[in-house]
Amino acid sequence: xxxxxxIPSKSPQTASRIVDGEAVIVLLKKSRVHVLNExxxxxxxxxxxKRSIKKxxxxxxxxxxxxxKKALKDTIEFVKSLTKKEMxxxx
Amino acid sequence: MKLDYYQKIVKKTVDENxxxxxxxxxxxxxxxxxxxxxxxxxxxxxxxxxxxxxSIINQLAEANTLYLTFSGGEIFTREDFFEIASYARKKGxxxxxxxxxxxxxxxxxxxxxxxxxxxxxxxxxATDPDVHDAITRSKGSQRKxxxxxxxxxxxxxxxxxxxxxMKENVGEFKRLKAxxxxxxxxxxxxxxxxxxxNGSKKPLTHRLTENDLIDFFSSNSRxxxxxxxxxxxxxxxxxxxxxxxYISPYGEAYPCVSIRESCGNLTRQPLSEIWQAxxxxxxxxxxxxxxxxxxTCPLKSYCFRCPGLALLEDGNLFGPSQAACTLARARKTTYxxxxxxxx
Numbered sequence: 419x420x421x422x423x424x425i426p427s428k429s430p431q432t433a434s435r436i437v438d439g440e441a442v443i444v445l446l447k448k449s450r451v452h453v454l455n456e457x458x459x460x461x462x463x464x465x466x467x468k469r470s471i472k473k474x475x476x477x478x479x480x481x482x483x484x485x486x487k488k489a490l491k492d493t494i495e496f497v498k499s500l501t502k503k504e505m506x507x508x509x
Numbered sequence: 510m511k512l513d514y515y516q517k518i519v520k521k522t523v524d525e526n527x528x529x530x531x532x533x534x535x536x537x538x539x540x541x542x543x544x545x546x547x548x549x550x551x552x553x554x555x556x557x558x559x560x561x562x563x564s565i566i567n568q569l570a571e572a573n574t575l576y577l578t579f580s581g582g583e584i585f586t587r588e589d590f591f592e593i594a595s596y597a598r599k600k601g602x603x604x605x606x607x608x609x610x611x612x613x614x615x616x617x618x619x620x621x622x623x624x625x626x627x628x629x630x631x632x633x634x635a636t637d638p639d640v641h642d643a644i645t646r647s648k649g650s651q652r653k654x655x656x657x658x659x660x661x662x663x664x665x666x667x668x669x670x671x672x673x674x675m676k677e678n679v680g681e682f683k684r685l686k687a688x689x690x691x692x693x694x695x696x697x698x699x700x701x702x703x704x705x706x707n708g709s710k711k712p713l714t715h716r717l718t719e720n721d722l723i724d725f726f727s728s729n730s731r732x733x734x735x736x737x738x739x740x741x742x743x744x745x746x747x748x749x750x751x752x753x754x755y756i757s758p759y760g761e762a763y764p765c766v767s768i769r770e771s772c773g774n775l776t777r778q779p780l781s782e783i784w785q786a787x788x789x790x791x792x793x794x795x796x797x798x799x800x801x802x803x804x805t806c807p808l809k810s811y812c813f814r815c816p817g818l819a820l821l822e823d824g825n826l827f828g829p830s831q832a833a834c835t836l837a838r839a840r841k842t843t844y845x846x847x848x849x850x851x852x
Contacts, residue, residue: 430598430625434601446625446627
């Protein structure tokens, strides 16, 4: 399966809230807190284990002033980075 | 002062009054009888049902609470504890659990691991079982709590020793600290013993005196820890009502565990309404400079005044707290005491 069809979801090792458009994510095992920027927060919010990366990127394209290509590239990079940090899981 | 991203978020929760951190006592029932406990169990009121608690959890999620502490009483005396805690985790909360640990079995430890709590704090008063058991008034309780630490550590759960220091166990401080290091646990200690929730001052007989405090500070800390801190005039009194709230097992909401002026009952009123209670508005509107006596006190830069304690013990939320005055004097004396060059 190509990466854009994969479905990201929040890791069960996290707890989070969106405060004023910014995602505050607690990595529970490490007791570390991450705060995401506006676009990252939206990707986090959309990563509910039901939408594919491509579908999330489509929403980012519609809501932020970026090209479709850049939205997909950035979403893939972002999801990969959060997966590496054990904040997301990919199916 | 430059704030990092997270500090900016916390400041936002204070400025915009988001109840970011909530302390929820799920029950007042407990299997121990600690000498210093503020809870008077038998109140003849009915504790919240599972469904009532879930409804409160839903409201907290909507209000953007992130950190939720479950405490008591002893949380594991509630048969529905894991149903409640799992529900809260599904709703995205970072859970902190406060327990005495004595009811933790391997099966319970597995269930705690599956919850992924942020931390589990367990009350340990001494490495000497006799000292601990005399405080809990329950023979064998120290052994059970120590066992719980190993059960949770084996499962890589983040734990911390939660200790209240009082006359009976102040001599245990260094041993408790060493034990925490030995088992790779956090160590949190508190010098604050508060009156009972029915107003009784009985627990205060266990509190360290000013001389005890000076001895304790002098032998267990470095002078630099007691450097005076300037408090800006526009500082809030504390987080109570700004970005925190306390909920009792009966659904009664208070600004914090010590400020027993009710904001309303969550079984009868929505949180959105309770969050606008007059006492909360009063706390939000009060700044340090509004405290007539405290803002001009020469000890103010040594003082960590607790409004709740001022109300409970001295009857005035905005007046001096004798307990805080005693601590501040002890800190000042410790700071000014001549020390060895290595300090």
